[in-house]
Structures are given as C-alpha cells and as structure tokens.
Amino acid sequence: MKIIIDTDPGQDDALAIFLALAASDRLELLGITTVAGNVPVDLTTANVLRLIEVAGRGDVPVYRGASQPLLRPLKTAEFICGPDGLEGAGLPPPKGKAQKKHAVQYILDTLEAAEDRSITLCPLGPLTNIALAFAQRPDLKAKVARVVLMGGARDLGNVTPAAEFNFYVDPHAARIVLESGVPIVLFGLHATHQAMATHERTAAIAALGTPVAKSIHGMLSRHRPGAKAKFGVEGHPMHDPCVIAYLLWPDLFTGRDCHVHVETEGAATMGSSVIDWWNSTKNPPNATVVDVIDDAQLFERLTRQLATLR
Ligand code: BDR
Ligand code: CA
Numbered sequence: 258m259k260i261i262i263d264t265d266p267g268q269d270d271a272l273a274i275f276l277a278l279a280a281s282d283r284l285e286l287l288g289i290t291t292v293a294g295n296v297p298v299d300l301t302t303a304n305v306l307r308l309i310e311v312a313g314r315g316d317v318p319v320y321r322g323a324s325q326p327l328l329r330p331l332k333t334a335e336f337i338c339g340p341d342g343l344e345g346a347g348l349p350p351p352k353g354k355a356q357k358k359h360a361v362q363y364i365l366d367t368l369e370a371a372e373d374r375s376i377t378l379c380p381l382g383p384l385t386n387i388a389l390a391f392a393q394r395p396d397l398k399a400k401v402a403r404v405v406l407m408g409g410a411r412d413l414g415n416v417t418p419a420a421e422f423n424f425y426v427d428p429h430a431a432r433i434v435l436e437s438g439v440p441i442v443l444f445g446l447h448a449t450h451q452a453m454a455t456h457e458r459t460a461a462i463a464a465l466g467t468p469v470a471k472s473i474h475g476m477l478s479r480h481r482p483g484a485k486a487k488f489g490v491e492g493h494p495m496h497d498p499c500v501i502a503y504l505l506w507p508d509l510f511t512g513r514d515c516h517v518h519v520e521t522e523g524a525a526t527m528g529s530s531v532i533d534w535w536n537s538t539k540n541p542p543n544a545t546v547v548d549v550i551d552d553a554q555l556f557e558r559l560t561r562q563l564a565t566l567r
Pocket of ligand 1: 270334407422
C-alpha cells in the first residue's frame, strides 16, 4: 500500500511514524509532509527529521507544508507536547533537511503521477495541506484510494468542550476534506481514547531496548497533568498511531458509515464534528467513523512491530 503521512509531531504522531517505518514490508511510505499544529511548522518539520533519523530511515523524503490554518490564526499545543513538540524524546537536532518542494506541491505531483485510487493519505494533524491540495486540483482526488485520518470526536472535545484539536485548529480545512467525496476513515477521540498508553504498555515498549524504544519511553513516561482525573487512567492516548494500525490490522477496529459535518461558525462549537451516528439527517455517509478498538491487541501488535526498528 502506497501512503503519504501528513503530520505535526507531537508524541503520538511520533509513534505513528515509527509504526509505519517498522511496517515497511507492507506500507510503502512515499513521503512525509508536515503541517503547523501541535507546534509551528518549522518545529514539526525538524521533529519528523529527528524521528526518521533515530529510526535509521533518514532516506524518507520530508516536505514542509502549511505554516498557518486556512482562515484562522494558528493555535498550538505546547501545553501538552512541550516547547519543541517532542518533549521527552531525547533526540538530537536533525542532520538532514526537508526537500525544497512545498508539501502541497509534493502531494499534487505524487497524485498526478499515480494510478487512480492508488494513494492512501494519512493525515495526523490539522487538514490544511490536504484541503489545499484538493482545492487546487480537484481532478486529482480520483488518485486517492482513501484518507484515513485522526480528527473530530463523536462526543466530547479535548481543546474545547465541543471540538477536537486537529479539527479545531483548521475547521475550514476539515470541512473541505470531509466534503471532498474521497473515501474517508475517521478516528475521533471517542475511539482513540481507548488506545491508552498505560505505564505497563509503555514499559513493554521500553523493554525492546532499541534507540527508538528508548525515545518512546522518554516521551510517554512524562507526567501528563490531569490525565487520571480526565480519562480515568494515567497515560497518553495514542490517537495518531490508530491511523497506521488501521492500515495494518483492520480487524482490530469496528465502525459505521455516517455523515460528518464540521462546524466552521459556532461561537462555542467551532471545529466540532457533528457525527450523524443514528442517521437522523438522512444525509448520505461521507466517512467510516471508527467506534471500538481492540486496545489490548493493538498494543501487543504495535510493540511486536516496533521491535523490527533499530
Ligand atoms: C490530536 O491532536 C494532537 O495534539 C495529537 O497529535 C492528535 O493528532 C488529538 O486531538
Ligand atoms: Ca497529530
């Protein structure tokens, strides 16, 4: 399967990237594009380079993308990820550099050269780059097999009561992607909060003893203020790795085809995803919304797969 990861690392983005690299026998990672989200785009780009280098995969091309959401000012999440976005990773600055080409141009060029329905896009951050690509060349949407993304929530938000971070940061982009007509698989918070990296699960990864495992342990053993009170368990939700895990092990996930609308106007609901789980509106489905995750198997397989990295 040919994939492009679009990302804003972020500790959970980091695990998603490691998982994709670890599964290179099944996933052909064509390139990684970066976007402003958890931290500004210069940092997310440097972070991707740091991550691929510790994994011994500095050969994967990295493309710097949008520095701002389409219409709103950028809101970042240093309060969760730390000042550089990868607090705890213990990684040196990157040796390599991003490619000269802009991420959006790279996505368009890759789609242009591809067969119909052959490229899987894996957005792990705000959807700015993907929306720009779709808006610029709507004809190239035919080349996309599907978009498997992390964003939205069926119930509670994490950045406002109503909105999940990736959709909140660029709601207009999220709406463009959801209304694009391209097949979409959506991992919202109601699903990804089941993928909790508890102390035991983090310790099992650390026991692999590799440089990558050490870095993961550093990132996920940081104290997460308020986690226990909020989610009932001390640990870090592994939102973004679900996207890559879904490509590898779809049997671990169940969901339902629904219509998803993204709010771009409400004062209290900006960026919220209104998921028509019961088909009240009779609007045709535009996404497969994942609902339940076999989290025990997910962490077992994730840990086993990560063992193949250095
Ligand atoms: C999403 O927001 C980011 O902070 C995480 O990396 C994830 O993509 C969860 O709301
Ligand atoms: Ca992310």
